[in-house]
Amino acid sequence: MRKLVYCAASTLDGFVAGPDGGTPTGPDGFWTPYDEDTLAHFVAEYPETLPGPAREALGVTxxxxRFDTVLEGRASYETGLAAGVDDAYPHLRHLVFSxxxxxxxxAAVELVRGDAVERVRALKREAGKDIWLVGxxxxxxxxxxxIDRIILKLAPLTAGTGVPLFGAGAVFAPRHWELTGHTVLKAxxxxxxxxxxxxEA
Structure with a gap:
């Protein structure tokens, strides 16, 4: 069965965006800039997680x-729209939940307005690569x-407050996780x- 993989960039104190929910990596963002080593790791290991405009600029084909499907929420999707991008991942099956x-x-983006859990369970039963939850x-x-797997792209910075890794809707349900891979980059x-x-998988 396909896995739902939450692959997201996070600060050391567990935030994926600032209090306004905007992208932390934009021109006015607070994110630590990616150096060549970090960017090369992204391109080599997670090429499908790069947005279409970044793939084009970097010549990534x-x-x-890992993934053939990407899921994102309304706020994340609207961040892309504000930047003039109506489908940040044209190389993947793209679902927006709202x-x-x-x-x-x-045109190629599927809007899911119903039960997110049921839609994800149906996606898991389909054939294909794993499903990427971008946020x-x-x-x-x-x-x-x-969520079956978490891939944290942990940045060497703290934010103090902002949008947490798991926001509204999460329940108090402690879960145990096994570290199955790690890479520490120069920056x-x-x-x-x-x-x-x-x-069970």
Whole structure:
């Protein structure tokens, strides 16, 4: 069965965005800039997680081997729209989850207005590569029980406050995770892979 993988960039204190929910890596963002070593690691290991404009700018054409589907919430999707991008991941099957949006401008983007958990369970039963949950924190919170793997792109900075890794919708349900992979890069970024121990694959 396909896994739901929450692959997200996080500060050391567990925030994926600032208090306003905007992208932390934009021109006015607070994120630590990626150096050549970190960027090369992204391109080599996670090429499908780079947005379409970044892939084009970097000349990345590799389809990737991890994911063929990406899930994101309304706020994350609208961050892309504000930057003029209606489908940040045209190389992947792209689903946006929202109970308030009536439609999305991206022609190939699927809007999911119903039960997120049931839609994800149906996706897991389909054939294909794993499913990438890009965020944001609210969607991750609502899908907390369905997440099988977490890949943290941990940045060497703290934010103090902001949008947490798991936002509104998460329940108090402690889970145990096994560290199954780790890479520490020169600039201090750490990529940590954890597989859930208390849930069958």
């Amino acid at each position: 590799a389809p990737g081997t 109970t308030t949006l009536e439609s999305v401008p991206g 944001g924190g609210r969607l991750a919170g609502s899908l907390y029980e369905e 201090g970024f750490a990529h940590l892979t954890y597989d859930r121990k208390d849930k």
